[in-house]
């Protein structure tokens with residue numbers, strides 16, 4: 001048989017195998033299916049958060065315990081979604097639960113500064129080297145909007161350099177050509193890890209460049225770590241040109257006790273925070289150089305007005321503070337990230353043994369499976385993978401009892417152990433072996 005004929009056959013087989021896996025998923029989850037169908041009458045697509053939607057329909061989860069979740073049809077899963085990294089503490093941390101109960105007893109909407117916000121700010125300033133002052137808000141999106149707007153106001157310039165395929169929130173979405181809902185800022189796009197090209201772009205736009213924003217490891221963009229040289233170049237060239245360097249550490253600050261900028265020893269001008277830092281409640285934060293952040297002091301001349309009804313809400317402040325200071329110790333942070341490295345190495349070893357053209361990118365407790373050959377250090381090759389392979393992987397891992405994301409991202413929580421990692425590696429290896437004939441080979 002010649003190669004195109006073999007490709008055609010593999011192509012139609014993949015459609016059939018995917019359809020069969022989705023049918024098994026549907027048959028196994030009648031209650032989730034019914035709830036999803038009913039919800040679609042009131043919520044467009046039956047959901048209110050795009051990333052939680054997938055084919056054939058998303059499962060409805062009813063409870064969580066440690067690193068496990070249970071769905072409406074009574075199945076239990078090991079959770080590797082971990083709320084897209086926000087669920088770092090797992091589903092039932094007793095210290096966070098106790099702190100929340102205690103806080104609720106005292107009233108949660110006092111409408112004034114409370115006892116919790118300053119002590120949380122102090123802990124954040126003490127831990128993250130680039131944060132001299134911090135402001136709280138309600139989401140990572142809001143944190144990035146505030147940081148970018150502040151950078152434009154402080155510099156009196158308008159342009160923003162962001163990374164192709166980057167993600168900084170619902171209105172700062174740069175994957176697959178961007179979103180029509182994006183903020184109308186004049187964005188200029190650079191290629192992640194392209195040192196020479198990005199430096200040239202910064203210099204070209206320097207006169208009107210307010211900020212450069214990026215994650216020190218692309219999270220939503222596929223868990224591509226930035227090279228230290230790339231970050232160091234950005235630090236140098238933004239200092240030379242007067243642009244504000246913003247590291248979005250909404251996800252990546254969980255990758256090391258002092259954040260990823262702490263690991264690299266590179267202090268940006270501003271850092272944005274979110275997700276796990278709310279301890280399970282909604283959260284956003286932006287911090288950085290005191291001279292920038294002090295413009296938010298209402299008593300200062302030409303102060304920036306920064307509102308937000310729930311900016312200091314007691315539930316986020318107390319859950320966030322307790323998780324950050326009592327649960328995420330230096331030792332716990334190291335353990336979860338070491339377990340992540342162990343899992344990523346194990347998955348890559350399985351891929352190597354099976355001879356599949358795939359790779360698991362990432363660092364520590366965040367990683368992403370891709371069906372393209374590694375190594376990969378820019379987003380472009382990831383766009384070339386057949387989306388049906390990830391879809392098949394996703395449904396098959398769900399059928400094997402692992403709650404995973406459709407895009408292949410895996411986020412670990414503190415209760416996830418090496419034994420859990422071994423179980424996932426084994427299940428993934430089984431998936432590779434069952435579907436080996438449909439997966440691209442190393443030499444392909």
Ligand SMILES: Cc1ncc(COP(=O)(O)O)c(C=O)c1O
Pocket residue numbers: 084138139140141142144167168169170215219220248249250251274275283
């Ligand atoms: C890097 C990054 N920045 C910002 C955000 C937006 O955070 P939120 O969903 O809390 O608005 C996300 C969310 O996934 C993110 O991954």
